Amino acid sequence: MKRTEMSVPYGRSRILIVDDEAEILVALTDLLEDEFDILSSTDPVEALSFLQKSPDIAVIVSDQRMPNMTGDVLLSKAREFSDARGILLTGYADLAAVVAALNQGRIQFYAHKPWESDSLRAMVREVAAHHRLERALMTERVLLHGAMESVPMNVVFSEADGTVLRHNFDVDAPVNARGDIEEDTLFDEALRPEISAMREEAKERDEVMRLVPETTPAGVRWHEISRQTLPWPRNASGVPYPSAQRWQLSLDRDVTERLAMEERLRQDDKMHALGTLAGGIAHDFNNLLTAMLGSLELLQDMTPASDPMVTKLFDNALDSARRGTVLTRRLLEFGRPKPVALKPVDLVELIWSMRDLIVQSLSRPSDLRGETGRCTLDLDAVPRDLPVAPVLSDSGQLEMALLNLCINARDAMPKGGTISIRLASETNAAGAPCVILTVEDQGCGMPPEVVRRIFEPFFTTKGLGSGTGLGLSTIYGFLQRSGGDIRVESVPDRGTSMIVTLPVCAPEREDGAVPDRAETQPSRPLRILLADDEPGVRLVTAQFLTQDGHHVVSVPDGADVISYLEKGDPVDLVVLDLLMPGMGGRECGLIVAARYPDLPVLYVSGYADPQNLPAQAFVLGKPFTPQELREAICTTMRKRG
Numbered sequence: 001m002k003r004t005e006m007s008v009p010y011g012r013s014r015i016l017i018v019d020d021e022a023e024i025l026v027a028l029t030d031l032l033e034d035e036f037d038i039l040s041s042t043d044p045v046e047a048l049s050f051l052q053k054s055p056d057i058a059v060i061v062s063d064q065r066m067p068n069m070t071g072d073v074l075l076s077k078a079r080e081f082s083d084a085r086g087i088l089l090t091g092y093a094d095l096a097a098v099v100a101a102l103n104q105g106r107i108q109f110y111a112h113k114p115w116e117s118d119s120l121r122a123m124v125r126e127v128a129a130h131h132r133l134e135r136a137l138m139t140e141r142v143l144l145h146g147a148m149e150s151v152p153m154n155v156v157f158s159e160a161d162g163t164v165l166r167h168n169f170d171v172d173a174p175v176n177a178r179g180d181i182e183e184d185t186l187f188d189e190a191l192r193p194e195i196s197a198m199r200e201e202a203k204e205r206d207e208v209m210r211l212v213p214e215t216t217p218a219g220v221r222w223h224e225i226s227r228q229t230l231p232w233p234r235n236a237s238g239v240p241y242p243s244a245q246r247w248q249l250s251l252d253r254d255v256t257e258r259l260a261m262e263e264r265l266r267q268d269d270k271m272h273a274l275g276t277l278a279g280g281i282a283h284d285f286n287n288l289l290t291a292m293l294g295s296l297e298l299l300q301d302m303t304p305a306s307d308p309m310v311t312k313l314f315d316n317a318l319d320s321a322r323r324g325t326v327l328t329r330r331l332l333e334f335g336r337p338k339p340v341a342l343k344p345v346d347l348v349e350l351i352w353s354m355r356d357l358i359v360q361s362l363s364r365p366s367d368l369r370g371e372t373g374r375c376t377l378d379l380d381a382v383p384r385d386l387p388v389a390p391v392l393s394d395s396g397q398l399e400m401a402l403l404n405l406c407i408n409a410r411d412a413m414p415k416g417g418t419i420s421i422r423l424a425s426e427t428n429a430a431g432a433p434c435v436i437l438t439v440e441d442q443g444c445g446m447p448p449e450v451v452r453r454i455f456e457p458f459f460t461t462k463g464l465g466s467g468t469g470l471g472l473s474t475i476y477g478f479l480q481r482s483g484g485d486i487r488v489e490s491v492p493d494r495g496t497s498m499i500v501t502l503p504v505c506a507p508e509r510e511d512g513a514v515p516d517r518a519e520t521q522p523s524r525p526l527r528i529l530l531a532d533d534e535p536g537v538r539l540v541t542a543q544f545l546t547q548d549g550h551h552v553v554s555v556p557d558g559a560d561v562i563s564y565l566e567k568g569d570p571v572d573l574v575v576l577d578l579l580m581p582g583m584g585g586r587e588c589g590l591i592v593a594a595r596y597p598d599l600p601v602l603y604v605s606g607y608a609d610p611q612n613l614p615a616q617a618f619v620l621g622k623p624f625t626p627q628e629l630r631e632a633i634c635t636t637m638r639k640r641g
Contacts, residue, residue, distance in 0.1 A: 012037050013058035013128040016084065018047040018074060020066040028061060031117055032124060044069035048077060057084045058131040059124055063113075064090040064097055072101040083134065085127045089113055154252035157230075158183045162199055165247065183250070190214045191223060195250070198227045202248055211255070220448065224255045263452065268480075285328055286606025287534045290623035293321045294540030297626065301547075325623055342482060344390035344505050345398060347423055347435060351382050354399060361403060362410050362419065374416045377406075381422040388423050391435050392505035393482050401475040405439040405498050408472070412443030412496060425504075428485075433504040440497045446490040454488055525549040526633070527570055531561045531588070532577040532604070537622070541575070541604075544626045557581070558588030565596060573633065578605035578619070589617070602636040 064071040075086040086107040148168040157166040164181040207228040230247040362375040490496040576585035606622040620632040
């Protein structure tokens, strides 16, 4: 840390000369005006008025014998409102008054009349320098006091042995036998060992810094404590003045909120990095799933249902592929977060509508054999008539989040227990109204090091093969996108509380409009031009369309789409995969829109980057079912119609 020496303000000091004889004033002005700015007066009362109007006066040179007021009385009155230093001019007969004034501290020097010029000039020069130094010390004191009172940290100046010189703590600290405060008594007991160790370390090093935790009833608070030695000033030659004592400065800043913010930023960085990774592999993975699911569904339709085992194997394969689809979509939410449809949600109604589903989810297959304890759901804190304002959220994603939290709570209680759901109306840090949704279990709890990582993607406390580590990460991302938040309170062997904050919304204005429902099947067979670089996906998609009676032409590239359209063959709809080598779907779609503005285009993608889509584009995500494909075609055709 750069050290700054105390600066002393130099320059021309202002001098006030008071004498009832004008000739004396002229002589003293001639003597001193080369070095000082001069004010003068023959009237002591007027001189006091000058002092009140000019607080920068450094020295008062006053005659002792003056009508109406003597010099020592003038200097005494001046000290009531001015820090100017006094020099008394007197004759031999006034020595008694001079001695009295010196004893009372009203003057610093006196000079006889007639004076010796060099001696008086040196005297004034020294008193002015003394005044400048006092002003500098006062300025440093005021600045230090202001800094200590205003800085958002605990500041302690101490001697090397820990004796406190200054501090800004608002505490009653005990004193030692000498009446001094010992530094350790200022700090919380949990911090004292670190303070003592840092004090000894600072004797050998210029500066030390540590991050120290303090456990409080409200949780762990983090202190950033720095300590440095304060060397003595240097002389004119740049050599420090010798001293066996080196003072120390201790700064204690509460950085709990800052560390929490940094942790959130690191979490966001991890989520972004995972999203980039997931987006890179999702397209190929979804192409594989599309081909697998589509082929299985087509084979199932073509295979007679006479053999129950064949049906069971088809169902098993389809179910496994669909679970892979769910996992892929969870991964994609980090790189391409699912858009949230924010609408007013009645939390009380949502929770009670999910009651049966949650209760069923709390049962384990092994419960029937008595190998694990039974989990029960407690909704006593959420009565049907609970007055809670609607929140602004996505009801579908909020339902999945609540179900996920309840399942996690169940898994934390292998011996059984109660899962409690509570609602409360509060205000957030910004003063805005919000609703707090709490899911509380009586399970094994988590240590602080696990709590800090609980929202990291792929981090899980479950056994191998029992969890993906994506559930809480998905909830975290959904809440961040919808203006909410989530935090964890957990104590090992006592349980965990997952606390969700949701913003309250004003009721939406209802205009009575009812959206039209889309048809699920085009009114006539269509001539469809299909482009996808994956042969398996192209085959399955073409087969889906052919089964619905459409005429399909398949090509592997966007350039082939343009070439086919240039031949002039009639086409009712173009189905484009967004990511293809060569000419991709976006580039191809822009060309189609420019050359054939009335031709509808349906985009299909396993990973659609919103920034990579043409305006007003409709995108069908992979993998998709035949019904989802039909609905997407109807929506695309209706928008163009």
